[in-house]
Amino acid sequence: MKKQKRRKVTGLCFVLPGFTGVAVFYLIPFLDVFRRSFVTAIGNRFCGFRNYRTVFSNAAFRLAAGNTLQFLAVCLPLLLALSLLAALGLSAVAENEKLYAILKGAYLIPLAVPAASVVLLWRLVFDRYGFLNGILDVFGIAGEDWMNSGAAFGVLVFGYIWKNTGYVVVLWLAGLSSVPETLYEAARVDGAGKWDCFVRITIPLMRPAIFMIVVISLLNSFKVFREAWMVAGSYPQESIYLLQHLFNNWFRDLSMDRIAAAAVLLCIAVFGLIRLLQRCWEGSRQRFIKSSWTGRWGGFE
Amino acid sequence: MNKKRKRILICIPLCAAAVFAVSPVLFLLTGTFMGTREIASYIGPVLGEDEGFAVWRLMPLYPTLANVVELLLDSPEFFHMFWNTAKITCGVLAGQLLFGTPAAWGLARYAFPGKKKIYMCYILLMMMPFQVTMLSEYLVLDAMGLLDTLWAVILPGAFSTFPPFIMYRFFCGIPESLIEAARVDGAGEIMIFFKIGIPVGSSGIISAMVLQFLECQSMIEQPSVFLKTKRLWPLALYLPEIGLKEAGFALCASFxxxxxxxxxxLSGQEYLEQGIAATAIKE
Known part of the structure; x- marks a missing residue:
């Protein structure tokens, strides 16, 4: 009994130093941010939801939120599909170990390339007279002024896909390999084809993994701001003005009240989105998930 | 025969994608050994000095080390910022090892009141983009008087919750029987952490460190918000400042x-893959 108690204290002792840091730098100040979102910037007086109303009625906020959502809606499915294809292709050539390793390494390289190192290349590729338009010109296609027209959105999507595909390929491969081979064999004995195996075994068994893959891709999507900001600056073409730009610009203007409200909103939005995803997953395959996930926080435990 | 042809058909797009993925690195590599004038003649159209479109060569026509020499000998600011990046990276990784590893171990292997809540805090924070915590971090750093010092970037990074999450996954995979056996042999809890937790979970620790290292190398948001003095900037902020006019130098610096x-x-690819995989799959 005494030992049990002591063990509890030890566990807490391991966690406390790290958790104190987390609390000091993230949790406690966020409470302050929450408070600030309800008070005026000057005078610190309580003003109800006024800051939130200001944020919502701000045209730049609407533009940025819309763009960010649109970006997610285009990029996430595209990234997941492309990387799944690549992962399936890779597993098909897995017998050739050398080729498999080289290809996988190549896909992961963009992850290691610091964002700042490719800025110059992006500028050269997507310039009005850059590489891309040069290539298009060879085929007789008239190019675009990529960074200064609506096409900038495409550039952003491209940057995100280039950077993150390798990461998600590795996630898919891990998920694919977690499905026991014996299940496929059994199914094949019963006369199932490749497609049947994929839809009836691979996908259902990978559900928890797929959930995490979506969440991780979502989180990484916010980092696309780095490239966007470095290539196009604080005020890029309208179609790639993201929430991250808005936060940075408000921050520079020191409009703390607005940024506090916006931070709380973004926090709720991200949290809500992830819970929604979780709901969808749980709803469609309740029984399976109950058995393999534990509790509300399923996928993360 | 048919099977072989099918495999080749799969290989072509896969290899094309791989070339595409590594092409920026190749581009930087060739650019590093090209002379300033040669580069200018290729990208002239972008600079507005030439007609037509920018072009590139896979191999420099006149390979030269001029830009490398200029970078290494005549640009103290590059070195300064290189060191800033190194300091930030080391600080963050050291902090993670010192605080993140035990925290992950405690969460993974012990039951104590409030554990679920603490774990949830870690997960929630892990999911939040920087923009959510930006103002919070700013307020604390301001109150501590750390703004505009390297600590402003190091400390929040040292307590970021993603590395502990990865280590947690690996620590959970250590069989309980191993730890029980050590306890029966009379090992103390701290001893168990050092003699079993760290060695057996080492691949998890390394994975988390590799991922965090790469993250530190391209940190942009935090330094751009918390560091005003240019002397403190990491490389990531400095590189975009070099204009296209000095493309040769910029390419070399980027490389x-x-x-x-x-x-x-290259040395930690295996761990990197394990670390990534650990986020999706239970061990």
Missing amino acids: VALIPAICIF
């Missing part, structure tokens, strides 16, 4: 900035 990350990547 040198890439070297540490690529080295870590």
Whole structure:
């Protein structure tokens, strides 16, 4: 009994130093941010939801939120599909170990390339007279002024896909390999084809993994701001003005009240989105998930 | 025969994608050894000095080390910022090892009141983009008087919750029987952490460190918000400042900035993959 108690204290002792840091730098100040979102910037007086109303009625906020959502809606499915294809292709050539390793390494390289190192290349590729338009010109296609027209959105999507595909390929491969081979064999004995195996075994068994893959891709999507900001600056073409730009610009203007409200909103939005995803997953395959996930926080435990 | 043809059909797009993925690195590599004038003649149209479109060569026509020499000998600011990046990276990784590892161990292996809540805090924070915590971090750093010092970037990074999450996954995979056996043999809890937790979970620790290292190399948001003095900037903020006019120098600088990350990547690729996989799959 005494030992049990002591063990509890030890566990807490391991966690406390790290958790104190987390609390000091993230949790406690966020409470302050929450408070600030309800008070005026000057005078610190309580003003109800006024800051939130200001944020919502701000045209730049609407533009940025819309763009960010649109970006997610285009990029996430595209990234997941492309990387799944690549992962399936890779597993098909897995017998050739050398080729498999080289290809996988190549896909992961963009992850290691610091964002700042490719800025110059992006500028050269997507310039009005850059590489891309040069290539298009060879085929007789008239190019675009990529960074200064609506096409900038495409550039952003491209940057995100280039950077993150390798990461998600590795996630898919891990998920694919977690499905026991014996299940496929059994199914094949019963006369199932490749497609049947994929839809009836691979996908259902990978559900928890797929959930995490979506969440991780979502989180990484916010980092696309780095490239966007470095290539196009604080005020890029309208179609790639993201929430991250808005936060940075408000921050520079020191409009703390607005940024506090916006931070709380973004926090709720991200949290809500992830819970929604979780709901969808749980709803469609309740029984399976109950058995393999534990509790509300399923996928993360 | 048919099977072989099918495999080749699969290989072509896969290889094309791979070339595409590594092409920026190749581009930087050739650019590093090209002379300033040669580069200017290729990208002239972008600079507005030439007609037509920019072009590139896979191999420099007149390979030269001029830009490398200029970078290494005549640009103290590059070195300064290179060191800033190194300091930030080391600080963050050391902090993670010192605080993150035990926290992950405690969460993974012990039951104590409030554990679920603490774990949830870690997960929630892990999911939040920087923009959510930006103002919070700013307020604390301001109150501590740390703004505009390297600590402003190091400390929040040292307590970021993603590395502990990865280590947690690996620590959970250590069989309980191993730990019970050590306890029966009379090992203390701290001893167990050092003699079992760290060695057996080492691949998890390394994975988390590799991922965090790469993250530190391209940190942009935090330094751009918390560091006003240019002398404190990491390379990531400095590189975009070099204009296209000095493209040769910029390419060379970008390539040198890439070297540490690529080295870590090549030597730790296996761990990197394990770390990534651990986020999706239970061990």
